[in-house]
Amino acid sequence: MKFRPRATQHIVNTGARMRAVKKVQRGPGFEVGTAPVPQAGVDEVLLELKAASLCGTDLHIHAWDEWAASHVEPPLTVGHECCGVVVEVGEGVEGLEVGALAAVEGHFFCEHCLMCQTERRHLCLNMKLFGVTIDGGFAEYVRVPARNVWKLPPDTPPDLGALMDPLGNAVHAVFAGGDVAGQTVAVTGCGPIGLMAVAICRAAGAAHILATDVGTYRPGGRAALLGLPADVVKLDLAEQVILKGISLHGVFGRRIFETWYRATNLLQKIDLTPAVTHSFALEDIDQALALMHSGECGKVVLAP
């Protein structure tokens, strides 16, 4: 019989409140308010937030564009890139202890559907998205399934811990469709993930790396598509893909957990510190979002 450790004492009383950045209703904007401190249930842990970072997804939800209106059902706490310390371990959790520093894989997969059972958890048919379809990480405490927790070396700076999520996007995109060693790589789009992709390509032994902000077509190449276009994109499959022998790879999230292993190993070879350009308090989320809109920043991080 499987050993199931007893539930630990909850660290705060039922009814205690915490600060959280919330999408309160359908429409533009966020509100910094309070929410009940969650408690770790069966197979869950509670993290005390140490750092969180802002992502293009948060901008979509803040602006309440078409994509957000069709995916997000307020009210909920937003944010999905975060790093925290385990403060409560729920019943049945093994291999995670109070005090561990951890990042969160924000795609909450079910483990039972066809995709999950065939090693494609990032495409789970019952996926819940942290900070998009369920309460997320811009809060003082976050409750997550233990299987979505990625333990970090204890000396990892929390800012970099939060960046494991977008770093994973970059790793997944760079290696989608094969290796890059000895190859010429073009990175189109030099936001934080594009810049991370440049560093990853260098660490992985790419021969030449070209980074631009304008897309061009390259015969015989392969393209890993990650950022979401604002509109429907028309593509001439015959002329622009088939006759040029192009491989297109749609990249969603990270491969769970193959990408996390790869990203953790790459962290020893690349320095992500310059990617973080600004840091704000949780309350100053509006200022942080305005800065992201201006485009005059790299990765923007929130600290509780």
Ligand SMILES: [Zn+2]
């Ligand atoms: Zn993100």
Ligand SMILES: [Zn+2]
């Ligand atoms: Zn699934």
